[in-house]
Amino acid sequence: MELTDPQQHLKKVSRELPESKTESIEAREILRCVLQNTNDLVFATDLNGAIVSFSKSTEEVLGYRGEQIKGKHSKELAEDSVEFERMTGGLFEDGMVNRSDFPFRHADGHPVYCDVSFVALKDSKGKSAGCIVIARDITEWKKFQEELIRVDRLAEVGRTVSGTVHEINNPLAVINEISGWMGVVVSDSEGLNDDDRADLKTSIEKLLEQATRCRNIARQMLDFVRDSGPAGDSFDLHELLRNSVSFIFPELKSKDVEVLFDLMEGPLQMHSEPRMLEQVFVNLLTNAIHAIEEKGNGAGHIQISTRLDEKSVVISIADNGTGIAPRDQKKIFELFYTTKPSGKGTGLGLPICRNIVHKLGGAIHVESTFWKGATFVVRIPIRG
Amino acid sequence: MSEKADIKVLLVDDEETLLEYLSKRLLREGFIVKATFSGEEAVAVADENAFDVAVVDLKMPGMDGVETQKQLKKMQPYLQCIVLTGHGAIDTALESGKHEAFEYLLKPIEYDTLVDTIKRAYEHKAQIQNAKFREEVEDIYRSGLGARGIKKAMGKLRKIYGID
Numbered sequence: 027m028e029l030t031d032p033q034q035h036l037k038k039v040s041r042e043l044p045e046s047k048t049e050s051i052e053a054r055e056i057l058r059c060v061l062q063n064t065n066d067l068v069f070a071t072d073l074n075g076a077i078v079s080f081s082k083s084t085e086e087v088l089g090y091r092g093e094q095i096k097g098k099h100s101k102e103l104a105e106d107s108v109e110f111e112r113m114t115g116g117l118f119e120d121g122m123v124n125r126s127d128f129p130f131r132h133a134d135g136h137p138v139y140c141d142v143s144f145v146a147l148k149d150s151k152g153k154s155a156g157c158i159v160i161a162r163d164i165t166e167w168k169k170f171q172e173e174l175i176r177v178d179r180l181a182e183v184g185r186t187v188s189g190t191v192h193e194i195n196n197p198l199a200v201i202n203e204i205s206g207w208m209g210v211v212v213s214d215s216e217g218l219n220d221d222d223r224a225d226l227k228t229s230i231e232k233l234l235e236q237a238t239r240c241r242n243i244a245r246q247m248l249d250f251v252r253d254s255g256p257a258g259d260s261f262d263l264h265e266l267l268r269n270s271v272s273f274i275f276p277e278l279k280s281k282d283v284e285v286l287f288d289l290m291e292g293p294l295q296m297h298s299e300p301r302m303l304e305q306v307f308v309n310l311l312t313n314a315i316h317a318i319e320e321k322g323n324g325a326g327h328i329q330i331s332t333r334l335d336e337k338s339v340v341i342s343i344a345d346n347g348t349g350i351a352p353r354d355q356k357k358i359f360e361l362f363y364t365t366k367p368s369g370k371g372t373g374l375g376l377p378i379c380r381n382i383v384h385k386l387g388g389a390i391h392v393e394s395t396f397w398k399g400a401t402f403v404v405r406i407p408i409r410g
Numbered sequence: 411m412s413e414k415a416d417i418k419v420l421l422v423d424d425e426e427t428l429l430e431y432l433s434k435r436l437l438r439e440g441f442i443v444k445a446t447f448s449g450e451e452a453v454a455v456a457d458e459n460a461f462d463v464a465v466v467d468l469k470m471p472g473m474d475g476v477e478t479q480k481q482l483k484k485m486q487p488y489l490q491c492i493v494l495t496g497h498g499a500i501d502t503a504l505e506s507g508k509h510e511a512f513e514y515l516l517k518p519i520e521y522d523t524l525v526d527t528i529k530r531a532y533e534h535k536a537q538i539q540n541a542k543f544r545e546e547v548e549d550i551y552r553s554g555l556g557a558r559g560i561k562k563a564m565g566k567l568r569k570i571y572g573i574d
Binding site for chain 2: 195200204206210214
């Protein structure tokens with residue numbers, strides 16, 4: 027509606043211009059105000075389409091300086107000047123042309139999408155005198171709309187994936203069971219020589235390994251798309267962190283990794299989703315162990331620290347493993363991005379962590395120096 | 411394999427190929443196995459044969475796992491049910507599990523876990539069954555029946571509990 031108001035006003039102004047001197051001064055003042063203060067792009071052209079005056083925002087939105095705009099043909103501001111001419115071709119017959127989602131071009135080349143109106147200006151004798159162009163930048167609105175569509179599509183993908191993965195689990199279970207059976211038969215069979223038996227057993231083991239791999243992917247996929255209700259709980263974060271560590275204790279022990287706690291004193295009560303948070307911590311700790319193992323020079327340690335920051339708890343998990351190469355740092359939270367060798371990583375762990383943390387109203391980021399280690403920092407509201 | 415020789419297992423799952431191989435493997439290990447592919451079939455079979463342990467899939471077309479479990483328990487109160495549930499369905503399983511499943515196992519099941527759970531379910535069954543049996547035996551002794559009366563009552567009990 028705001029778009030049409032100044033337009034109507036301008037039409038009125040243009041009609042009244044010649045009638046009285048005082049009114050015309052007043053009108054000019056109003057026009058100047060409009061041009062200075064509107065957020066819309068407003069500019070006037072002469073009959074040939076050359077820009078004669080323009081609002082401040084025209085410079086800002088399209089990235090030009092005033093002197094660059096003045097005198098420029100208005101079609102040069104459009105992404106497609108041919109289309110611009112076609113659109114405005116009937117302007118003087120019709121008096122007005124409206125178009126939504128029309129691309130102008132920013133000084134640096136990118137398109138600026140606008141809802142735009144062209145209004146023909148006529149002098150007192152009804153002769154065409156020029157044109158007023160009013161355009162509103164809808165880039166933000168478009169972005170918002172695209173985001174909405176994306177979220178909607180993701181939700182749809184989520185539902186589909188969830189159904190598909192459930193369906194895949196059944197044949198996987200069958201493959202698993204048949205492999206198991208074959209293993210038993212091969213072990214007991216009397217008609218096999220030792221080499222063949224060993225070979226078959228290894229083959230079956232590999233079959234089982236691969237089935238397990240599929241199963242893990244399927245499980246993580248479900249974790250990723252699962253919609254958890256907002257059923258929160260009160261718990262001691264420090265206890266949860268210790269539990270997460272004891273959960274992976276066997277792996278810590280076998281890889282000779284030491285865990286150091288640098289926690290705030292006493293228990294740290296918070297209200298959030300303990301089970302989901304545990305999943306995040308176990309995931310981050312497992313990654314840390316892998317990074318230390320990959321570096322492979324022993325003396326691995328992971329330091330877990332907590333501190334309060336306003337209404338959030340900040341948990342840092344720092345390791346002295348391989349660290350993350352700068353080019354990977356931006357991508358590690360992307361779905362299916364993995365630096366682990368094929369078959370080891372699914373590229374789901376960190377996206378799941380980020381998903382959970384966001385769901386709990388928090389944030390996660392990583393700080394890392396390559397080959398020195400990585401620190402994952404998780405921030406969670408105390409009362410989710 | 412003598413420890414398993416007497417364990418009678420009823421399998422209920424609509425995934426036929428899975429059950430086929432699962433029962434082959436369990437049979438080979440010495441369990442007595444009956445595979446059924448629906449809740450209805452399981453109930454019909456259990457009407458004629460006694461089982462120690464039932465392995466029931468929660469999600470089946472027709473009679474679902476919860477209802478099947480309920481029916482089986484009604485016919486054979488000492489029968490222990492192991493319920494198989496899909497990922498993420500555990501909460502639903504627990505909510506609907508008012509019929510005291512011995513244990514819930516997440517699908518896809520690990521064979522070794524299943525075997526272990528069946529054995530534990532069997533032990534549990536034997537335990538409560540024996541306790542109940544002893545209780546009733548004591549009741550008979552306390553009831554002040556004569557020697558002949560006791561012998562008769564005991565014979566009846568042995569029959570009920572399948573003890574030879």
